[in-house]
Amino acid sequence: xxxxxxxxxxxxxxxxxxxxxxxxxxxxxxxxxxxxxxxxxxxxxxxxxxxxxxxxxxxxxxxxxxxxxxxxxxxxxxxxxxxxxxxxxxxxxxxxxxxxxxxxxxxxxxxxxxxxxxx
Amino acid sequence: xxxxxxxxxxxxxxxxxxxxxxxxxxxxxxxxxxxxxxxxxxxxxxxxxxxxxxxxxxxxxxxxxxxxxxxxxxxxxxxxxxxxxxxxxxxxxxxxxxxxxxxxxxxxx
Numbered sequence: 001x002x003x004x005x006x007x008x009x010x011x012x013x014x015x016x017x018x019x020x021x022x023x024x025x026x027x028x029x030x031x032x033x034x035x036x037x038x039x040x041x042x043x044x045x046x047x048x049x050x051x052x053x054x055x056x057x058x059x060x061x062x063x064x065x066x067x068x069x070x071x072x073x074x075x076x077x078x079x080x081x082x083x084x085x086x087x088x089x090x091x092x093x094x095x096x097x098x099x100x101x102x103x104x105x106x107x108x109x110x111x112x113x114x115x116x117x118x119x
Numbered sequence: 120x121x122x123x124x125x126x127x128x129x130x131x132x133x134x135x136x137x138x139x140x141x142x143x144x145x146x147x148x149x150x151x152x153x154x155x156x157x158x159x160x161x162x163x164x165x166x167x168x169x170x171x172x173x174x175x176x177x178x179x180x181x182x183x184x185x186x187x188x189x190x191x192x193x194x195x196x197x198x199x200x201x202x203x204x205x206x207x208x209x210x211x212x213x214x215x216x217x218x219x220x221x222x223x224x225x226x227x228x
Contacts, residue, residue, distance in 0.1 A: 035217075037164075044121060045156070045164065045207055047217035061216040095163055104211065105154040105169035112163050 002026040004034075004096045004110035011116045012086050019082040020113045022096030029077035030054040033099035036070060036081045037106070040092040050099060051079060086117045122147060123208055123220035130226040131198050139193040139223045141208030147218055151211045153191040155184055158205040158222075167206075168193065200227050 007021045024034065035050030049060035053072040060070070069082040081094060096110035124142040131137040141153065155168035166175055168184035171191065183194040191208055208220040 044222040045209070045219040047209075047219065059215055062214060101169045101173075104152055105166055106156070106164075106209070106217075107166045107169070107175060109163040109165065 002098065002108045004098060004108055006094075006096050006110040006113045009114040009116070011118070014088055014117055014119055015085050016117075017082070017084050018086055018115065019080050020094060020115065022079045022081075022110050024077045024079070024098070027098075030074055033103050034072065034079040035097050035099060035106070036068075036079075037095045037097055037109075038092045039095065039112075048081070048094075053077075053079070086115075088117050088119070090115060091117045121221035122212065122218035123210065125206075125208060125220035125223045127221070128224045128226065130228055132228050133198050133200060135198050136194065136196045137198060137225065138195075139206050139208075139225070141191040141193070141220050143189050143191075143210065143218075145189055147189075147210050147212040148186065148191060149189045150213070153184065153186050154209045155182075155191075155193045156207045156209060158207065160204070164207065195225070198227050203227050
């Protein structure tokens with residue numbers, strides 16, 4: 001069974017750094033694109049970017065490039081989403097996703113990590 | 120403002136059929152396949168339809184998808200109260216980014 005297990009909820013202050021994780025199991029992690037989707041409170045889904053762990057190819061949504069860093073560690077089948085300086089507007093649920101069906105659909109989703117940024 | 124346009128809400132009675140539209144452009148839906156996702160209240164989204172009209176294993180055939188030109192449609196027959204959820208269409212655009220619709224809230228009256 002494919003599983004994406006994300007790290008727990010975080011409460012941070014503006015300007016702080018943060019790295020959240022997504023650990024995959026049940027499939028060959030290196031062979032699938034893994035990505036991140038943001039959902040701000042009461043809003044829709046926004047694609048942030050993906051990484052291919054097999055060769056560390058990373059593709060960002062231009063709207064998020066420079067704002068976050070996506071990475072992965074193959075040996076522990078884990079992908080990461082990182083911020084160097086959080087803003088209040090980063091408050092959202094962040095979903096880890098696996099892309100399948102030719103990399104065109106997000107067939108598996110993590111449970112989501114709630115990040116709250118407040119002074 | 121989402122790249123893909125969906126109606127904010129739709130409603131129908133139990134047992135009835137409902138459709139949800141998703142409108143885009145040549146650079147996204149026109150050139151790429153469409154997926155549909157269901158997000159039940161308080162849960163993560165789930166893939167319902169991929170490649171315009173295909174259902175992943177475990178998705179009942181009450182759910183169907185179609186695409187024509189720069190628009191796509193999700194159909195749900197035999198509506199159940201458990202189908203109340205937000206539904207999102209998704210595809211890719213010319214910048215190789217995934218794009219989503221703004222979501223449609225389905226109410227089963």
